[in-house]
Amino acid sequence: MNTTSLRIFQGIGRYGVLIALLALIVFGWLRYENFLGAFNVLSVLRYNSMFALVALGMCFVIITGGIDLSVGSTAALGSVVAALLSPYGVLPGLLGGLAAGLAVGACNAFIITRLGILPFITTLATMLAASGCALLLAENQSVSVSYESGFTELGQGDFLGFPIPAWMALFAYLVGSLVLNLTSFGRTVLAIGGNEDAARLMGLPASRVKALVYLTSGGLAGLAGVILAAQFGAGQPIEGVGWELFAIAAVVVGGTLLTGGVGSVGSTLAGVLLLGLIFNILNFENGLGWISLSAYWQSVIRGAFLLLVVAIQARLSMRTEEAA
Amino acid sequence: MAETATTLPPAQRAPRLDVKTVLTRHGAWIALVLLILVNLVITPNFATWQTLNVNLTQVCTIVIVGVGMTLVIATGGIDLSVGALMAIAGALAPLIFLGKLFPLPHPAIGIALAFVVPVLVTAALGWFNGWLVTRLRIQPIIATLVLFIAGRGIAQVFTNGNLQVFNLPSFQFIGLGRVFGIPFQAILMVVIVAAAAWMLRRTVFGRQILAIGGNERAARLAGIPVTSVKQRVYLISGLLSGVAGLIVIARNSAADANLVGLGMELDAIAAVAVGGTLLTGGRATVLGTLVGALIIQLVRYTLLANGVPDAAALVAKAVIIVLAVWLQRQSHR
Numbered sequence: 284m285n286t287t288s289l290r291i292f293q294g295i296g297r298y299g300v301l302i303a304l305l306a307l308i309v310f311g312w313l314r315y316e317n318f319l320g321a322f323n324v325l326s327v328l329r330y331n332s333m334f335a336l337v338a339l340g341m342c343f344v345i346i347t348g349g350i351d352l353s354v355g356s357t358a359a360l361g362s363v364v365a366a367l368l369s370p371y372g373v374l375p376g377l378l379g380g381l382a383a384g385l386a387v388g389a390c391n392a393f394i395i396t397r398l399g400i401l402p403f404i405t406t407l408a409t410m411l412a413a414s415g416c417a418l419l420l421a422e423n424q425s426v427s428v429s430y431e432s433g434f435t436e437l438g439q440g441d442f443l444g445f446p447i448p449a450w451m452a453l454f455a456y457l458v459g460s461l462v463l464n465l466t467s468f469g470r471t472v473l474a475i476g477g478n479e480d481a482a483r484l485m486g487l488p489a490s491r492v493k494a495l496v497y498l499t500s501g502g503l504a505g506l507a508g509v510i511l512a513a514q515f516g517a518g519q520p521i522e523g524v525g526w527e528l529f530a531i532a533a534v535v536v537g538g539t540l541l542t543g544g545v546g547s548v549g550s551t552l553a554g555v556l557l558l559g560l561i562f563n564i565l566n567f568e569n570g571l572g573w574i575s576l577s578a579y580w581q582s583v584i585r586g587a588f589l590l591l592v593v594a595i596q597a598r599l600s601m602r603t604e605e606a607a
Numbered sequence: 608m609a610e611t612a613t614t615l616p617p618a619q620r621a622p623r624l625d626v627k628t629v630l631t632r633h634g635a636w637i638a639l640v641l642l643i644l645v646n647l648v649i650t651p652n653f654a655t656w657q658t659l660n661v662n663l664t665q666v667c668t669i670v671i672v673g674v675g676m677t678l679v680i681a682t683g684g685i686d687l688s689v690g691a692l693m694a695i696a697g698a699l700a701p702l703i704f705l706g707k708l709f710p711l712p713h714p715a716i717g718i719a720l721a722f723v724v725p726v727l728v729t730a731a732l733g734w735f736n737g738w739l740v741t742r743l744r745i746q747p748i749i750a751t752l753v754l755f756i757a758g759r760g761i762a763q764v765f766t767n768g769n770l771q772v773f774n775l776p777s778f779q780f781i782g783l784g785r786v787f788g789i790p791f792q793a794i795l796m797v798v799i800v801a802a803a804a805w806m807l808r809r810t811v812f813g814r815q816i817l818a819i820g821g822n823e824r825a826a827r828l829a830g831i832p833v834t835s836v837k838q839r840v841y842l843i844s845g846l847l848s849g850v851a852g853l854i855v856i857a858r859n860s861a862a863d864a865n866l867v868g869l870g871m872e873l874d875a876i877a878a879v880a881v882g883g884t885l886l887t888g889g890r891a892t893v894l895g896t897l898v899g900a901l902i903i904q905l906v907r908y909t910l911l912a913n914g915v916p917d918a919a920a921l922v923a924k925a926v927i928i929v930l931a932v933w934l935q936r937q938s939h940r
Contacts, residue, residue, distance in 0.1 A: 398933050398936075399936060401886055404876075404932050407877070411922070411925040412921065415921030415922040418917075419922075528752060528755065581760070582757060582760030582763075585756055585757070587757060589752065590757075
């Protein structure tokens with residue numbers, strides 16, 4: 284293979300998610316009248332900012348070469364705690380949900396870095412535990428939030444004409460991007476994913492950074508739970524099933540390698556928007572009744588889409604390997 | 608109990624008989640015995656056929672799926688799609704024997720096909736997982752994530768999300784039948800465990816599985832057909848998931864694509880981990896998976912029978928998994 288086409292392939296690999304996102308937006312714009320209307324755009328952003336927060340944490344975890352399967356039930360736990368604390372005001376609800384997330388993250392961090400158990404199995408266990416705690420706290424049902432305290436504003440309100448959850452996600456992504464690209468913490472995250480032993484030998488604080496990454500992921504999941512509770516007016520102990528997979532899919536679609544060491548915060552956001560828009564477009568199809576698309580087809584199409592993206596990524600990386 | 612663990616290369620260390628070694632080597636068996644003893648003391652009516660039956664029937668599907676998962680994990684992979692495949696098999700079988708898919712010349716043919724076709728379909732989907740892993744070189748967790756997401760959707764599309772209720776003793780024998788008073792599914796489970804344990808320990812294929820999990824590169828250089836071995840392992844996992852799906856719907860006299868096999872991937876992985884199979888591959892024990900599944904089931908039963916809510920059992924399960932893997936790690940230090 285000659286260098287020009289190799290460069291084109293690498294370009295597709297790097298910007299593929301952006302190209303796909305743009306193509307999808309143009310498709311939606313041409314096909315549906317209200318697709319780019321303020322209402323649809325803002326509701327897509329409002330709804331997907333929860334997933335965006337979870338995916339950001341997952342992005343950092345995956346770059347270190349780990350995985351966090353507990354984010355979904357952590358968000359559920361966060362939503363229950365936030366709902367239980369919401370009668371006391373906005374801030375207690377917010378901090379409570381965040382603290383619940385941080386607690387699960389701290390458990391993950393301790394088990395992974397101190398006991399040395401694989402992230403995959405650790406977070407699988409904390410996923411069960413967080414889910415159990417959420418059910419216990421909520422006594423197996425959803426917990427209504429208090430409307431008097433104004434807590435629901437966190438999920439349903441606007442600030443400067445833009446949904447509050449979207450502001451939170453935007454802020455988190457800005458900070459995340461700066462941290463990953465400009466700080467020594469970010470460089471250590473990338474170094475751990477590239478080669479943990481080497482990073483350790485170079486004197487980088489690998490354990491501490493890894494612990495912080497899982498703590499961050501837990502905290503962001505807790506925050507997502509707060510938004511969940513505020514948006515739907517209830518803490519949902521059984522919500523969050525499959526969120527971890529959505530987040531992993533978004534990160535992978537964004538071009539972050541699951542083996543760690545490579546990854547981008549911006550591409551993760553693009554991945555979240557891409558998966559979110561596919562859902563949105565399917566809903567448009569449904570709403571207009573042009574095709575009789577049941578909700579069940581949505582997961583099939585999502586799976587097929589994930590397959591397409593990973594297959595293309597695999598092909599591209601193979602070609603790059605062969606050429607190198 | 609050294610013969611329950613198949614290791615490649617075999618551990619050459621001299622056996623030390625201190626407490627720690629005994630605990631880490633046989634921790635799962637000790638835990639199982641302790642659990643039974645504790646239950647005999649505290650749980651009312653524990654030593655009855657009824658209790659045994661309840662626990663056996665609840666654990667069968669986890670074990671059957673867990674056997675496939677053990678083999679996949681032994682190669683260093685993972686299969687997240689098992690629950691979704693169970694749902695597909697569970698959705699297909701009633702469609703076939705109720706004649707909704709194609710007209711049946713004879714009811715018996717429908718029942719025969721209802722056993723064969725769903726399992727073949729899930730085996731094919733397992734093969735597809737293996738194809739993604741070996742040919743496209745996609746990481747197992749992502750490759751099987753595809754069917755984890757899409758598989759349940761496929762099952763729901765087949766059935767339009769409807770519950771399929773039926774009453775067909777000849778089909779339901781797989782879940783409700785008894786041979787000499789023993790549940791047929793338990794016999795099936797024992798046969799599958801025995802066959803897999805024998806295969807892993809005594810056949811070339813079993814050795815190849817462990818060699819790949821131990822060091823894939825070395826296995827490749829040694830001339831082991833890595834691609835085909837891995838492919839077959841995923842196929843077996845898919846096939847066993849299909850069998851488990853049939854058992855579940857037979858037991859319930861109903862197929863619900865939304866619920867069959869939900870969360871099964873976690874239960875199966877937990878059973879494998881607690882049983883002592885190395886999650887990084889290279890060392891596997893099918894008997895251990897059986898013990899692991901029994902432990903998880905017994906803990907849940909103990910808590911429920913003594914009035915602890917099911918949600919607390921989830922936390923207990925989490926602690927057991929972490930403890931088991933931590934102990935396992937100590938023995939490899």
